[in-house]
Amino acid sequence: MALLDTNNAKTGGLRNWLLSDSPTNAFQARAQRFYISWLSFRVNPIAMMGLFIVGSLVVVAILAPWLTGGEGIEQNLTNRLKAPDKEHWFGTDELGRDIYDRIIWGSRVTLYIVFLVSIIVMPIGLLIGTIAGYMGGWVDTILMRITDIFLAFPRLILALAFVSALGPGLENAIIAIAVTTWSPYARLARAEALTVRNSEYILAAEIQGASTLRIVVAHVVPMCLPSIIVRLTLDMAGIILTAAGLGFLGLGAQPPLPEWGVMIATGRDFLLDQWWISTIPGFAILLASMGFNLLGDGLRDVLDPRSGDDG
Amino acid sequence: MSNSDTSIGIGARKISPLPSYINKIFHVLFALLLTFIGLMAVTFVIGRVLPTDPAMAIVGNRASEEVYQAMRLQLGLDKPILVQFWLFFTSAIQGDFGQSIMTSRPVVEDIKRFFPATLELATLATLIGVVVGIPFGVLAAVHKGKLIDHFVRVFGLIGYSVPIFWLGMVSLLVFYAWLDLLPGPGRYDFYFEGVVEPVTGVILFDSAMAGEWDMFYNALGHIVLPASMLAFYSLAYISRMTRSFMLDQLNQEYVLTARVKGLPERIVIWSHAFRNVLVQLITVIGLSYANLLEGSVLTETVFAWPGIGLYITNSLFNADMNAVIGGTVVIGVCFVGINMISDILYRLVDPRAR
Numbered sequence: 111m112a113l114l115d116t117n118n119a120k121t122g123g124l125r126n127w128l129l130s131d132s133p134t135n136a137f138q139a140r141a142q143r144f145y146i147s148w149l150s151f152r153v154n155p156i157a158m159m160g161l162f163i164v165g166s167l168v169v170v171a172i173l174a175p176w177l178t179g180g181e182g183i184e185q186n187l188t189n190r191l192k193a194p195d196k197e198h199w200f201g202t203d204e205l206g207r208d209i210y211d212r213i214i215w216g217s218r219v220t221l222y223i224v225f226l227v228s229i230i231v232m233p234i235g236l237l238i239g240t241i242a243g244y245m246g247g248w249v250d251t252i253l254m255r256i257t258d259i260f261l262a263f264p265r266l267i268l269a270l271a272f273v274s275a276l277g278p279g280l281e282n283a284i285i286a287i288a289v290t291t292w293s294p295y296a297r298l299a300r301a302e303a304l305t306v307r308n309s310e311y312i313l314a315a316e317i318q319g320a321s322t323l324r325i326v327v328a329h330v331v332p333m334c335l336p337s338i339i340v341r342l343t344l345d346m347a348g349i350i351l352t353a354a355g356l357g358f359l360g361l362g363a364q365p366p367l368p369e370w371g372v373m374i375a376t377g378r379d380f381l382l383d384q385w386w387i388s389t390i391p392g393f394a395i396l397l398a399s400m401g402f403n404l405l406g407d408g409l410r411d412v413l414d415p416r417s418g419d420d421g
Numbered sequence: 422m423s424n425s426d427t428s429i430g431i432g433a434r435k436i437s438p439l440p441s442y443i444n445k446i447f448h449v450l451f452a453l454l455l456t457f458i459g460l461m462a463v464t465f466v467i468g469r470v471l472p473t474d475p476a477m478a479i480v481g482n483r484a485s486e487e488v489y490q491a492m493r494l495q496l497g498l499d500k501p502i503l504v505q506f507w508l509f510f511t512s513a514i515q516g517d518f519g520q521s522i523m524t525s526r527p528v529v530e531d532i533k534r535f536f537p538a539t540l541e542l543a544t545l546a547t548l549i550g551v552v553v554g555i556p557f558g559v560l561a562a563v564h565k566g567k568l569i570d571h572f573v574r575v576f577g578l579i580g581y582s583v584p585i586f587w588l589g590m591v592s593l594l595v596f597y598a599w600l601d602l603l604p605g606p607g608r609y610d611f612y613f614e615g616v617v618e619p620v621t622g623v624i625l626f627d628s629a630m631a632g633e634w635d636m637f638y639n640a641l642g643h644i645v646l647p648a649s650m651l652a653f654y655s656l657a658y659i660s661r662m663t664r665s666f667m668l669d670q671l672n673q674e675y676v677l678t679a680r681v682k683g684l685p686e687r688i689v690i691w692s693h694a695f696r697n698v699l700v701q702l703i704t705v706i707g708l709s710y711a712n713l714l715e716g717s718v719l720t721e722t723v724f725a726w727p728g729i730g731l732y733i734t735n736s737l738f739n740a741d742m743n744a745v746i747g748g749t750v751v752i753g754v755c756f757v758g759i760n761m762i763s764d765i766l767y768r769l770v771d772p773r774a775r
Contacts, residue, residue: 259456262756262757264752264756351582355586359737388587396584
């Protein structure tokens with residue numbers, strides 16, 4: 111790889127430190143791995159576009175108070191159903207709320223959903239998968255049977271039924287989505303765990319008397335993380351779409367929270383004459399899930415070149 | 422995809438007098454049984470354990486005390502949870518999901534009435550996905566890196582990312598309200614109500630059989646938009662998978678051999694490479710069909726399509742737990758069943774998978 115050319119005298123100390131072929135400590139080795147992945151990530155236009163969209167989403171969510179004139183929930187009935195103009199870029203909705211403000215604040219809700227689902231789903235999938243893969247035997251059989259059962263379920267319908275039993279609401283929608291999405295991660299983690307189970311470094315840890323838990327958490331889980339993260343990034347779009355769908359049906363986030371799916375649903379009654387109320391949040395959802403799809407595709411190409419579709 | 426490795430179990434390693442693929446099919450059937458029991462268990466938890474008062478969730482809060490107590494007794498809420506599950510399981514197997522409060526009829530009767538509409542929509546959408554998606558996928562693989570390839574990729578990307586319910590609304594706005602090219606929501610215009618006696622419940626089929634061609638064309642016009650919206654995802658999925666399978670095949674040596682022999686490119690692509698892809702596509706098509714059956718929930722809501730998805734969502738808002746559970750089980754069973762059938766088909770068709 112030409113990228114690894116370290117003899118370039120002009121480059122600064124940091125770059126040399128990152129590309130030195132004899133790292134002096136674990137931190138440097140880890141930083142190098144990231145840097146080298148980043149170098150191949152950087153030249154992948156699809157990945158960079160995804161990163162740009164997702165990055166903008168995060169920045170917009172963080173800067174929401176400075177980008178908007180309010181919190182997106184202030185009603186102003188004298189200003190209701192205004193078409194997009196200079197003052198209200200995306201128009202106003204049936205309660206006179208500024209749609210631009212609500213879109214910006216809605217990015218926080220979307221990221222909140224995505225974040226919570228990830229931190230529920232990742233540990234569950236990782237733990238079940240790595241334990242099944244590392245332990246093998248009947249533990250593996252039982253855990254994988256359960257995983258297969260969940261894998262075979264229709265996700266959206268089950269999430270719907272879950273929410274209907276728990277009651278509508280953002281948190282319940284998140285729980286419902288998490289319950290129906292963890293299974294592929296367990297399968298993936300198991301497959302990765304199987305490939306490292308018999309490696310020598312695991313054997314070395316076993317001989318040193320490390321407990322099963324320690325081996326799984328400290329030595330097996332880190333090996334599974336890259337593929338889990340790629341898969342999660344690719345699934346983000348699906349998670350965003352499901353959450354928006356639940357919001358659209360009135361089962362997810364509740365008004366007046368500026369969630370994009372809810373905004374589409376409230377604009378439905380005004381679709382014929384005030385098309386902008388429903389249409390604009392849809393573009394926001396499309397853009398966000400497209401960003402995650404692109405980022406996921408790019409990450410997969412970088413971290414796992416085998417599974418890429420040759421593109 | 423998801424089920425392709427379920428057969429790697431303990432039984433497969435035993436020496437058996439049966440041919441190994443029959444053995445594997447038994448394995449798949451065993452997994453199917455387990456999955457059904459799991460499905461029942463999860464819906465049981467949703468319907469009977471999660472609600473704070475399951476009897477109240479079924480009869481609603483306007484029911485009289487006697488009705489409420491009778492329901493408690495019928496559900497066996499005073500009995501241990503496993504007995505309750507057994508009661509739920511045995512009645513569900515017999516197709517007894519109780520009464521719906523919304524329609525005051527047995528849930529299973531409602532489902533029989535609503536299901537054909539969903540089946541019609543999902544089947545047509547899958548057909549569109551297959552008929553359009555496969556050729557596009559093949560073309561994209563053959564002309565890799567060319568305009569058509571980029572088009573298929575961008576189209577696929579949008580298909581994976583767009584909220585279908587939103588696209589449905591926008592398409593209604595454009596094609597129905599603004600351009601007036603296509604009819605609006607519903608399965609047919611209301612003056613066709615009762616023209617045809619439902620035999621199969623699939624309107625396109627029933628009206629054609631009865632010779633009511635006016636109604637057939639009207640229903641066809643109504644289904645075009647929802648079916649194309651629903652087909653978008655499967656189109657994206659099928660064309661993407663076809664492209665990737667096709668690229669794998671085109672890089673194989675037998676394709677090179679065929680080309681060196683001087684076979685026309687058309688034959689190399691369609692009779693050699695594509696034949697191998699077709700086998701792999703069975704699972705993909707099965708999976709996307711199953712996904713469309715459940716994905717129709719949102720599409721049906723947008724297009725007021727009287728299918729099982731609309732039935733479930735309407736029941737949700739009327740706190741009609743029996744109907745929700747019944748609908749969930751039926752869609753779940755179809756979903757699992759279709760996946761298993763495509764898995765078995767794959768094993769039968771592809772000698773390598775035996």
